Amino acid sequence: MNSKITTEAIEILKKSIEELESSKGSVLSGVQKLSRAAQILSNEKVVIWCEIQLGNSKYTEVLEKYLDTLIAINKKKSEATEKSCKEAEDNLIELGLIKAEHYSLDELNAKAAKSGGGYINIGFVEEKYADLVRRKTGNDGTYYKSNLNNHLNYVRKAAHNRATLLYNSLAFSDDLQTSFDILKNQIDDKLLDLNPELAEKLMIAFKGVANNNSEEWSQSLTTCRRFIENLADFLYPPREVQKNDRQLGQQQYINRIWAFMDEAIKSESNRELAKSHVDFLGAYLQKIHKLSNKGVHASLSRVEAIKTVFHTYLMVADILEYLDEDMINKDDVLNIHVASLDELQSFLDISKNAAKEIVKLRVQKGKLDPSDLLTIRGISTKTVSKAEEMFSFVAID
Incomplete structure (x- = not known):
């Protein structure tokens, strides 16, 4: 392939990945940039997938018909519905669509809900979701915020996967991914389902060690430490009790990951292997933290930073293997410590003044407990129960 074309595609894919990884x-x-890169590379499969997300009626009308026939079969299987389904799928094949790529089960599930936008241009879905958030309402009678959000999350993740695979095939001299690339992509993918904020932190750490700047390597180590702290908060929130003579407070995040592994991993050999990664990271990051406080960032080598990021991925691989499926698929929860005034007012059904008092209180105390909300005028025990249901109270750095 022409080196100029390759360089151009790589740069566009970088921008696509950055767009899709950013919370903002x-x-x-991201999809438009992916489409542009795929066109440059003459990757017809990805081009068509992007056209579907962008609402190209050439594909979406036939896909909608196919989806409708599948729903009809699910409701009442008959010779007529099966025939309609076969005809619709034949039309998809004639258009060059591939089942695993363009109308897989995941793809169809993401598009099935009309209240989530269906096969409308993803830009419209994004605008409609932003509008409902801005208006502080769950739906407008046609579109529902939760379904729109699920649709957006699916397309973000699917586009990111395609952009990453294309990027890796171009950025490395060997067309085959390394074993670590495969592991990293799988972990990034699962973490994006589990907790997008955690996934973003880990991806940022990896991006830092890929940079030639020594300050970026040092920052990656700091990001890894924060990632592990946040992961511990997510898996095993701090508590006053001890487990196996280990404290489980806010600062004892390594101990809390140990406690999670004790409860989640039944096999003793697997548990000890997983804990070895945690022990290494805990001791190493503690050493790095002490050095950084002495102002010796520059003495930290890139190899040390890479080792830390790699061990972090290995540790997460161990943990993800033993997480309950329900936990991986749970909906994202807003955090009380970063929720906006509008979110507090809307989700808790309180006055603007009460929402302001929550913000003032969290600034004053640093970390809120549900009981703290009862000190605010206008907030009842019922509101506190709603807050515990709608918001996470885990502290954020």
Whole structure:
């Protein structure tokens, strides 16, 4: 392939990945950039997938018909519905669509809900979701915020996977992914389902060690430490009790990951292997933290930073293997410590003044407990129960 074309495609894919990994990035922009890169590379499969996300009626009308026939079969299987389904799928094949790529079960599930946008341009879905958030309402009678969000999350993740695979095939001299690339992509993918904020932190750490700047390597180590602290908060929130003579408070995040592994991993040999990664990281990051406080960032080598990021991925691989499926698929929860005034007012059904008092209190105390909300005028025990249901109270760095 022409080196100029390869370089151009790599740069566009980088921008697409950055857009899709950023919490403030646009899904529409990420898909458009992916489409542009795929066109440059003459990757017809990805081009068509992007066209579907962008609402190209050439594909979406036939896909909608196919989806409708599947729903009809599910309701009442008959010779007529099966025939309609076969005809619709034949039309998809004639258009060059591939089942695993363009109308897989995951893809169809993401598009099935009309209240989530269906096969409408993903840009419209993004705008409609933002509008409902801005208006502090769950739906407008046609579109529902939760379904729109699920649709956006699916397209973000699917576009990110495609952009990453294309990027890796170009950025490395060997077309085959390394074993670590495969592991990393799988972990990133699962973490994005589990907790997008955690996934973003880990991906940022990896991005830092891929940089030639020594300050970036040092920052990656700091990001790894924060990632592990946040992971511990997510898996095993701090508590006053001890487990196996280990404290489980806010600062004892390594101990809390140990406690999670004790309860989640039944095999003793598997448990000890997983804990070895945690022990290494805990001791190493503690040493790095002490050195950084002495102002010796520059003396830390890139190899040390890479080792830390790699061990972090290995540790997460162990943990993800033993997480309950329900936990991986749970919906994202807003955090009380970063929720906006609008979110507090809307989700808790309280006055603006009460929402302001929550913000003042969290600034004053640093970390809120549900009981703290009862000190605010206008907030009842019923509101506190709603807050515990709607918001996470885990502290955020």
